[in-house]
Amino acid sequence: MSNACETSDARLLDLIRTRGSLSVTEAATATEVTATAVRQRLNRLMKQGLVERVTKQRGRGRPEHRYSPTEKAKRQAGNNYADLAQVLWQELRNVKDDEIRRGLLQRIADQMTQLYREDLTGTTPSDRMESLREVFADRRVPLEIAAGSSAQLPVLRVVDCPYPELAAQDRSICAMEKQMFESLVEQPMRLSQCRLDGHDCCQFETK
Numbered sequence: 001m002s003n004a005c006e007t008s009d010a011r012l013l014d015l016i017r018t019r020g021s022l023s024v025t026e027a028a029t030a031t032e033v034t035a036t037a038v039r040q041r042l043n044r045l046m047k048q049g050l051v052e053r054v055t056k057q058r059g060r061g062r063p064e065h066r067y068s069p070t071e072k073a074k075r076q077a078g079n080n081y082a083d084l085a086q087v088l089w090q091e092l093r094n095v096k097d098d099e100i101r102r103g104l105l106q107r108i109a110d111q112m113t114q115l116y117r118e119d120l121t122g123t124t125p126s127d128r129m130e131s132l133r134e135v136f137a138d139r140r141v142p143l144e145i146a147a148g149s150s151a152q153l154p155v156l157r158v159v160d161c162p163y164p165e166l167a168a169q170d171r172s173i174c175a176m177e178k179q180m181f182e183s184l185v186e187q188p189m190r191l192s193q194c195r196l197d198g199h200d201c202c203q204f205e206t207k
Helices: 003-019 024-031 035-047 071-076 081-093 098-117 125-138 164-169 172-185
Strands: 051-056 064-069 143-146 155-158 189-193 202-206
Touching: 003 024, 003 035, 003 064, 003 071, 024 035, 024 064, 035 051, 081 098, 081 164, 081 172, 098 172, 125 143, 125 155, 125 172, 155 172, 164 172, 172 189, 172 202
Parallel strands: none
Antiparallel strands: 051 064, 143 155, 155 202, 189 202
């Protein structure tokens, strides 16, 4: 999907979140685009599980379709998470006891795993890795799957770090991410290269 489409879809989704629900006509009027363009954007948002359509019968006339944000869309609303994450991460780093800090990191990884697991499909590690790439793409976090060496599963590359400011403080976030990927892919993994060491991307290989 092009950046222009992503921007247009995001604006329409923000409008639906604000209004609660909209018809195609209402959305076309509010965004000043054609009804056809609105339908295309709504179809893309429905495929991503961000918008749902509800049909209402109005007397003997044609039914009316209205579009509302899904729970998934509501969870993704808001953009002030970065400040909160910075504060919480600093508090975690201030924990002096190494065992307690490692336990907290594991609990964070477990909670992150539960957050993403419900959207994952596939029974093999390779299939789950591909599904993970799609799930993260919905969150605008680019992952790539590259061919591994012989007798190995594909490797997972995090092209753009989703936690750049946190990672810059220390490498604990990398350990948490590895634990999360291991649980989601259901395969032991190792961080074979890291952006903090000057590499183009972080790369996780299966063991």
